[in-house]
Structures are given as structure tokens and as C-alpha cells.
């Protein structure tokens with residue numbers, strides 16, 4: 001290349017006019033997002049045992065946000081403020097922690113649409129909705145008659161339903177029975193939650209199934225629309241030493257659920273309404289005060305009484321993941337103990353049902369013949385296949401836990417194209433849109449369980465490692481290129497990603513003060529006040545750069561319960577204020593512009609206690625402080641507050 005031409009090409013590339021063929025760029029160039037530019041994708045990674053959802057930019061791997069979902073979050077007061085406590089209410093009372101596994105973006109016509117992202121909680125079975133205008137958890141529904149919700153929260157292509165299922169079968173309904181009588185008493189449930197209306201999440205129905213462990217799910221699309229598929233293991237029905245006793249059989253099942261058929265049975269009254277109690281928590285847009293609604297029953301479908309609602313597809317061996325190809329034609333099981341990757345054909349399954357090619361029946365559920373439904377077995381793929389995603393070009397990528405790699409292949413031809421290594425012990429993997437009808441492809445993110453020496457040591461606990469690969473070139477002839485190691489929070493099981501251009505324009509900047517329907521809102525400093533109701537004191541407080549009104553409060557006594565209702569009266573983007581008071585046994589509040597949040601405080605000793613803004617909001621942020629005086633319980637002090645330059649305190653009548 002002539003030097004002058006080289007220079008011209010360099011400037012053209014730098015100006016973004018010409019893009020070099022993808023493999024010509026180094027990994028560093030491919031993940032570098034220069035100042036002034038933004039990432040191309042939002043990626044949402046579950047936090048596993050941290051109960052949260054992390055938001056990263058791709059390809060940079062920058063951590064943008066942590067969204068609290070099932071765990072309290074002292075950073076912004078989620079689960080601590082009076083407005084958010086009810087989000088974590090369950091039939092077992094308030095639970096401050098959860099175990100998140102599978103985020104799933106809402107879809108329209110099988111394509112992620114950026115309205116919401118759902119995520120499940122395994123330990124105390126629940127499903128949450130996160131609104132992607134505000135990146136906040138706005139709704140959580142509890143799942144009754146379940147012992148661990150793992151096969152969740154997978155959506156139908158129209159977001160009509162999201163799934164849930166019992167990972168650990170339990171006595172249903174719960175009762176005191178000998179564990180040894182597992183086979184007699186323990187059952188599973190497959191749950192369909194109506195999810196397309198915010199604020200109205202509802203359990204549409206539960207299907208009562210044999211007491212196996214139901215592990216993962218994905219719903220059909222295109223030709224397989226109307227069906228969802230759930231893996232099961234422990235069809236041995238072991239209740240002890242499962243690592244041996246639940247690994248006896250060569251094949252377990254994928255349960256194919258015809259939810260359209262289930263809807264018919266419901267419409268025809270072929271169900272049993274069962275009494276129970278579970279929480280539905282919702283934080284509406286106007287008051288932004290979370291409330292718990294107690295639901296009192298669910299509809300059970302018994303497969304015997306609704307023939308055609310469930311079929312079992314034999315699948316080798318203790319399958320974990322189940323994934324449906326973008327065209328909706330194939331169902332891939334991740335037989336974690338199998339030597340092959342089984343690929344079932346939806347068309348064959350429908351024919352096998354028509355022709356009654358059954359190999360038996362359990363509790364009214366026909367078992368289809370393996371040969372009749374299997375499209376092919378991908379031979380010698382790897383060790384420990386778990387989860388599969390798709391690039392939208394006819395290729396599947398399956399993570400392999402034991403051999404620590406990803407195998408990629410043509411799923412129609414059942415032909416392996418190659419492997420890429422992972423460091424180490426990969427779990428889920430993610431391609432943007434990779435479980436939808438139209439994957440964006442471009443990147444592959446395997447998420448690993450073990451890190452060892454990938455990062456600087458941080459004591460006994462190391463971050464999980466994600467590894468970003470470039471798959472923008474067709475993997476038929478170009479090997480995925482390794483780009484970046486990404487340190488992750490908690491244990492990301494699954495993840496989703498969506499182009500930034502879909503989400504970013506909808507991202508909300510402020511809450512409009514005029515539309516704030518919190519009953520304790522204070523819209524201007526003139527409206528600030530302190531109100532006593534017996535032993536309850538309500539402080540109606542405003543926050544704006546760089547002061548609180550009021551900033552001196554007297555007349556509070558030991559024995560009072562004080563509610564600081566703080567309204568951030570700013571209307572500018574990116575100006576939150578924080579609020580914390582000395583000795584409060586709770587977290588701080590982080591109040592967004594136009595929002596009201598409430599901190600509850602029970603002072604225990606007389607004294608004068610400072611409160612202050614915890615978020616550096618202006619050059620005079622350090623001055624954003626106040627005092628609250630606490631007098632003995634029997635004090636006869638007037639009740640008063642102050643803000644401003646005058647000497648007088650406002651006396652409250």
C-alpha cells in the first residue's frame with residue numbers, strides 16, 4: 001500500500017467512513033467505545049444469588065447499572081423505603097433476598113420489543129417485571145404450589161404468558177408427610193402467568209404434573225406457536241442423593257405443553273379452582289407506592305381431564321436447557337449427562353401425536369416415541385451440554401460445562417462447525433436476541449461459573465467471568481473471535497441483549513412533579529411542613545440543590561415514629577438527591593427528580609441528629625444538611641421547624 005493511500009484509509013477508518021473487514025480489526029478495537037459514542041447493545045445479566053439484574057453495555061463490557069429485583073438494595077433504598085417495601089412481600093412475609101436466574105425481554109411477533117424484562121426467583125417462587133423506561137422493578141407475582149421456580153420467566157412470542165415451574169417437587173398442596181413417601185405425595189406444577197398487561201400479572205392456570213424436577217423452558221414460535229417446552233430431570237423420583245439416584249435413567253423428558261389447548265379446557269370449565277394465598281405486588285406509575293394484593297385461588301388443569309395438553313418427549317439424559325430454533329421448527333435439549341445433543345422436530349412431534357406413536361403414559365400424559373420425534377442427535381458434541389442460543393443464520397451454539405467450551409453447529413444438517421474454549425465451566429450463553437425469532441447475532445457471551453486466574457485475585461471469592469466473542473462473520477467459514485473478559489456480579493445464569501437504539505430513546509429522564517400522586521408529595525418549599533398525629537410525625541420535606549426544607553426540626557420526642565417524606569423537586573435529568581439520618585436502622589433514600597420517597601425513623605435517645613444528602617449533587621452538596629432535635633418522651637417543647645435566614649422557627653399548631 002502506498003503511504004499516502006494508507007494515510008487516507010486510516011483517516012477514513014478513523015472518521016467511521018470505511019469499515020475494515022471484521023477480522024482485520026484487533027479485539028481491542030472491536031470493544032473500544034470512544035468517548036462521545038455509546039455501546040451498541042444493552043445486555044441484562046441476572047445476578048443469581050444477589051437477587052438482582054445487572055445492565056452492561058456491549059461490546060465495551062461496561063457495567064451501567066444494577067437493578068434491584070428480589071433483594072433489598074441499600075444503595076437506593078429499594079426494599080427499605082416505605083414506597084418499595086411491599087415489593088418484597090410474600091405469603092411468608094417480607095423476604096429481603098432472592099435468587100434470580102433467567103431474564104427474558106418482552107416480545108412482539110417473537111422479537112424483543114424493549115417494553116419490559118421479566119426475571120424469575122428460584123427460592124421463594126416469584127416472577128418480576130422490570131419496566132425498561134425507568135429500569136425499575138414494578139411488579140412481582142408469587143407462584144403458589146411450587147418448590148423453587150427455575151423454568152422461568154420465558155415468554156410466548158406475544159408476551160401473553162411467561163412460564164414458571166416447580167424445580168423441586170413438593171407435596172401439593174403442602175402438608176406434613178414422610179419424605180420417603182415422595183412418590184405418593186410429591187407433585188410438580190407448570191405455571192402460565194398472564195403478563196401482557198402491566199399491573200395485572202395473574203396466574204392464568206397451573207398444570208399438575210408428576211413429581212419430577214422441572215428445570216428450564218422455552219416457548220414455541222412460528223409453526224410451534226401455542227406450545228411451550230419444559231425440561232425435567234429426576235424422573236426417577238429420588239429424594240436423596242440425587243447426584244446418583246436421579247441419574248439412573250438413560251432418558252428423562254421434555255414436557256411439551258399445548259397452552260392453546262389449556263385455554264380451551266379453561267373455557268370449557270375443565271379445571272379445578274383451588275384455594276390458596278399468594279402475593280401480587282405492584283408499584284403503579286402515579287403514586288409510585290408499592291401495594292400488595294392478596295390473591296386467593298388458582299385454576300388447576302389435570303392432564304387426564306384435559307387430554308392433549310401435555311406430551312412427554314423422551315430426551316437423554318437429565319436434560320437442563322431446552323431451546324427452540326428461531327424458525328420454531330426444532331427443539332434442542334441440553335442433556336447434561338448425555339453424549340449427544342438431541343434435536344427434536346416440532347413437525348415430527350405433531351405427526352407422532354396424530355399417529356399416536358406412544359411409548360407409554362404417566363398420569364394421563366402420553367410419552368411419545370423418541371425415534372418418532374427426534375430430528376437427529378448431534379454426535380460427540382462436547383461434555384456436559386447445557387444451554388443453546390442461535391445466531392439467526394441457521395447455527396446453534398451450545399455451552400458445555402464439563403469440557404469448558406461452546407460447540408457451534410448447523411442444527412438442520414446436524415453438523416458440527418467448531419468449538420471455542422471458555423475459561424472455565426460455562427453455564428448459560430447469550431447472543432443478542434438469541435432465543436427469539438430474529439436474533440441480532442453479532443456477539444456471543446458465554447457466562448462462566450469458575451474464573452480461577454482470569455482476573456486479579458480478590459480473596460477466596462472471584463467474580464464470574466463472561467467472555468465476549470465476535471460472531472458477526474458467518475461461522476460456517478470464520479471462527480468466532482475472542483474479544484473480552486467481562487467481570488460479572490453475582491452469578492449470571494442467563495442474559496438478554498437488545499440494540500441500544502430500541503431502548504435508549506425511551507429511557508425516562510425525570511418523574512413529572514405535577515403527575516406525582518404520592519399523598520405525601522411536597523411540590524414547593526412553601527408547602528413543606530411537619531404534622532403530628534399522636535406518636536406519628538410526618539415531615540413533608542423538599543430537596544433541591546443545595547438544601548432541604550425544613551432543615552431544622554424540633555419538638556420530636558423519644559417514642560415518636562418519624563416519617564421523612566422527601567420530594568426531590570428538581571426537574572432536570574441526572575439530579576437525584578440522597579437522604580440519610582443519623583442512627584436510622586434502614587438504608588438511605590435515593591430520590592429521583594420529581595419523586596417522593598419516605599424514610600421511617602424511630603429515635604431512641606434524646607439529642608440532636610444530623611441528616612444530609614448522600615449524593616454529591618452540586619458544589620454546595622456538603623452544605624445540604626439539617627438537624628432534627630429529639631427531646632425526652634415527657635418534654636413539653638413546642639413542635640417547630642425552620643428553613644431560611646430569619647431567627648424565628650415556624651411553630652406548628
Ligand code: K7E
Nearest residue numbers: 101386427428493494
Ligand atoms: Cu443453567 Cu439456573 Cu438456567 Cu444456571 S441455570 S447455568
Ligand code: CUA
Nearest residue numbers: 613615617621
Ligand atoms: Cu443533594 Cu447532594
